Amino acid sequence: MKKIVLLIIIFLAFIINIQAQFEYKPDTTNLHCISQFEKAKEDFSNKTFVLKFQKSYDYTKTHKKIIENYGIQIEASRIYINNCYDYKIIELLNEKHGFNFIEHTKNEAKELDKNSSESNLAVSNTKEKDSISDPIGYIKKESIGGKLDYGKILIGYGAHNAQYKAYLYSIWIWTSHVKELGITRRKKIIKLWEEIHERKMTTDEKNVIKYGIKIKK
Structure with missing residues (x-):
């Protein structure tokens, strides 16, 4: 048998x-x-x-x-x-x-995982060496065009609705790394994000920071 x-x-x-x-x-x-x-x-x-x-x-x-x-x-x-x-x-x-859906989303995932791994490594290394004396300054510097800019993986995304949800997902990833750098209070994270992007967060964006990635479909 x-x-x-x-x-x-x-x-x-x-x-x-x-x-x-x-x-x-x-x-x-x-x-x-x-x-x-x-x-x-x-x-x-x-x-x-x-x-x-x-x-x-x-x-x-x-x-x-x-x-x-x-x-x-x-x-x-x-x-x-x-x-x-x-x-x-x-x-x-x-x-x-308008694209090979499975291959496209797989490539987006690879890019996100790559960026996340690089950022995790950077955070881990800097924590061990205690070389980030100014976490706020580091976050501001790297959040647009740097190691903490997860929104950049959205280039080439298709449908607007899906792109928007993935954009919110990128904020969630960003928040997790900000917390790893010692910024854990929600209000402070929201204020920091608004200073970096020079605008107020929307309700959806704030909810990602407050409650995680529970996004309505």
Whole structure:
């Protein structure tokens, strides 16, 4: 029995590996596939679909979060078989946003993780060496065009609504690093942000600092 289960797992892994190497092309003449296309269109229109795709080795929590910021439910799995429904959902997303949705959001996640890692390293190193004698000055210097400028990853984003939600996410990341530098009081963080950007924060922006990244869809 164990051998049979093992063989099935190996077979599935082989199939998944093969399908990952080739671009999936659905049979548009197949009646079942056509019905799945129509179902996908209906669910997409009603915003009741779940985005499903094969989880790659570089899939991260950041990638998942960025997709969720578009108001999309997501299921990424190592064991995944291509099908007409999911193919159509991804195609509709690509058409709506004007780019390869999964690849684009994955690249955005990589850039965000890269910037976050660099900033974490910088904060960690400077804490160890106790070299930041003026955290406020450091934050002001690095928040626009520097190591703490997470808004810059939004260049090239598609739909305005998704871009806005990702922008709020960048404020949340910025806030976490400001706290690591010892600025923990919410009012002080808000005041600091307003001084840097020379304007008052909106209610949405303040809520990110006060309550985290619980953004309404």
